[in-house]
Amino acid sequence: MSEAMAQRHLVSLQMDSEQAFSFEGHGSSNRYSSSRSHDTTEQKEEEALHTDHQPLDGLLESIGLGVWYCDLPFGKLTWNNTCKKHFGLSPDAEVTIDLFYELLHPDDRAATRQAMERSIAENSIYDIDYRTIGIDSQVHWIRAIGRCFYDDHNRPEHFDGIMVDITEHKSVEQMLREQAERLEEFEMRKDEFITMASHELKTPITSIKGYTQMLQNRFKKAGDGQALYFLSIINGQLNKLVNLVNDMLDISRMQAGKLHFRDALFDLDAVVLETVEHLQATTQTHELSIGSSANAQVFGDKDRIGQVIVNLLTNAVKYSPHANRVIVRISTNQEHVTVSVQDFGIGIDEEHRQKVFERFYQVRDITDKGAPGLGIGLYISNQIIERHKGWMQVESKRGEGSTFSFTLPLIREAPGRPQGLSYHRLDGVERNLIE
Ligand code: ADP
Numbered sequence: 001m002s003e004a005m006a007q008r009h010l011v012s013l014q015m016d017s018e019q020a021f022s023f024e025g026h027g028s029s030n031r032y033s034s035s036r037s038h039d040t041t042e043q044k045e046e047e048a049l050h051t052d053h054q055p056l057d058g059l060l061e062s063i064g065l066g067v068w069y070c071d072l073p074f075g076k077l078t079w080n081n082t083c084k085k086h087f088g089l090s091p092d093a094e095v096t097i098d099l100f101y102e103l104l105h106p107d108d109r110a111a112t113r114q115a116m117e118r119s120i121a122e123n124s125i126y127d128i129d130y131r132t133i134g135i136d137s138q139v140h141w142i143r144a145i146g147r148c149f150y151d152d153h154n155r156p157e158h159f160d161g162i163m164v165d166i167t168e169h170k171s172v173e174q175m176l177r178e179q180a181e182r183l184e185e186f187e188m189r190k191d192e193f194i195t196m197a198s199h200e201l202k203t204p205i206t207s208i209k210g211y212t213q214m215l216q217n218r219f220k221k222a223g224d225g226q227a228l229y230f231l232s233i234i235n236g237q238l239n240k241l242v243n244l245v246n247d248m249l250d251i252s253r254m255q256a257g258k259l260h261f262r263d264a265l266f267d268l269d270a271v272v273l274e275t276v277e278h279l280q281a282t283t284q285t286h287e288l289s290i291g292s293s294a295n296a297q298v299f300g301d302k303d304r305i306g307q308v309i310v311n312l313l314t315n316a317v318k319y320s321p322h323a324n325r326v327i328v329r330i331s332t333n334q335e336h337v338t339v340s341v342q343d344f345g346i347g348i349d350e351e352h353r354q355k356v357f358e359r360f361y362q363v364r365d366i367t368d369k370g371a372p373g374l375g376i377g378l379y380i381s382n383q384i385i386e387r388h389k390g391w392m393q394v395e396s397k398r399g400e401g402s403t404f405s406f407t408l409p410l411i412r413e414a415p416g417r418p419q420g421l422s423y424h425r426l427d428g429v430e431r432n433l434i435e
Pocket of ligand 1: 315316346347363373375379
C-alpha cells in the first residue's frame, strides 16, 4: 500500500474507530479478512478523499490518541502526529520498524517484539505497555493496542492500532505501590514491636506480681491493714497491666497464626457464672448480674470464651462510669446460643459500631486518659468467636448504653443447672447472687 493510501487508511481507522478498536470479545479464531477490511477501507478512502480530516487529527491529538498502521512484513510505519510525539519525534519524521525498536527502552524491546509476533501468528490482540526513550531523551510509558489483518489466503497483510501515553497513570501506580510497600513494612515493624514489647514486659510483671503476693502474705501475718490496702491497689493496677500484655501477646500470636485452642465440650452457663463471680469480686462500682440462663453446652476452648466474656464485662464497666449495673443474658434457639452483656453507659454512635471490632480501633481520642486500653480487646474477642464458627454483634444508643453479644453453635442443652451455684429472683428476673 502506498504511503498516501496508508494515510487515508489511518483516516478510515479513525472514522471506523468504533469497529476497529472495539476489542471486546475478540480473540476467537475468526481471522480479520482483509477483503472485508479492503471493502470497507476502500469505500471509506473514497469518502476520506472528500473529507477534511484535519479536525479529526486535531481531536485525536488533543485527547492524546496515537493511531498507527504498517504493512506486513514490517518496514515503513505510518503514524499520526500523536504517535510521533509519544516517541519524541517531529511531525515530519520518517518512521521505520527499526527506528521504533531503537526508541524503545532496551528492557522492553524483546517483550514488545514477542507480543507483536504472537498477535500476528495467533490472530490475537496485541496489547502491551512499553517505555519509549525518545530523541528528546524523555521516557514515556505507552500502552499500545492493535491487531493484524489477513488477506484472502490468510496471510498477514497489515497491522494497525492505537497508542496512548500512560506515563502519569504509571507514576501514580508506582507511587501507590511504594506506599503500599511502606505501609506493609510499617505494619510488620509494628507487629514485631508488639511481640518484642509484650515478651519483654512479661518477665518483670510476673516478678512484681510474685513479690506483691509474698508481701501480702507477710502483712497479713503481721496484721498490717494499711499495707495490705496499698498492696491491693498495686495488685489491681498490675492486673490491668497483665491483661494488656496478654492482649498484646494474643495479637502477635494471631498474626503469626499461633494462637492455640484447647477444644472440648463445656457448659457455657458455668463459664459465664464463674467469670461474672470472679469479676464481681474486684468490681466495687457495678453490680454484675445474670438476667437469664440457658443450660447450654458448646464445643470450643473454655478459657478463650471466658476471655471474651471478661473483655465484654470489663468494657461494660469501663464505658459506663455513671451507671452501676451490668446485665448478662444467655439465650438459645434451635441451633445457637447467645451471650449478651448490657450496660447503661456512654453508648456508641452508629458510624463506629461495626468498626469497634477492628484492630486498634477506639471511638474515643487516644489522648483521652479516661479509659485505658489499646483498642484490641474486641478485635481479639471477635477473632476467637469467629474461630468457634460464631459471630459478634453490638446494639447501642449514644448516651443510653450498649449490648454486646456473641453467638455460638449450640451442641445441646445441658441436663441441668451447673451444680453448687445459687440463683434468686430480683426485679422480676432470675439472677445470680454475687456478694
Ligand atoms: P479498648 O477498650 O482497649 O479501647 P476494645 O477493643 O475492647 O478496646 O474496644 C474498642 C473500642 O470500642 C473502645 O475503645 C471503645 O471506644 C468502644 N467500646 C467497647 N465497648 C464499649 C462499651 N461497652 N460501651 C461503649 N463503647 C465501647
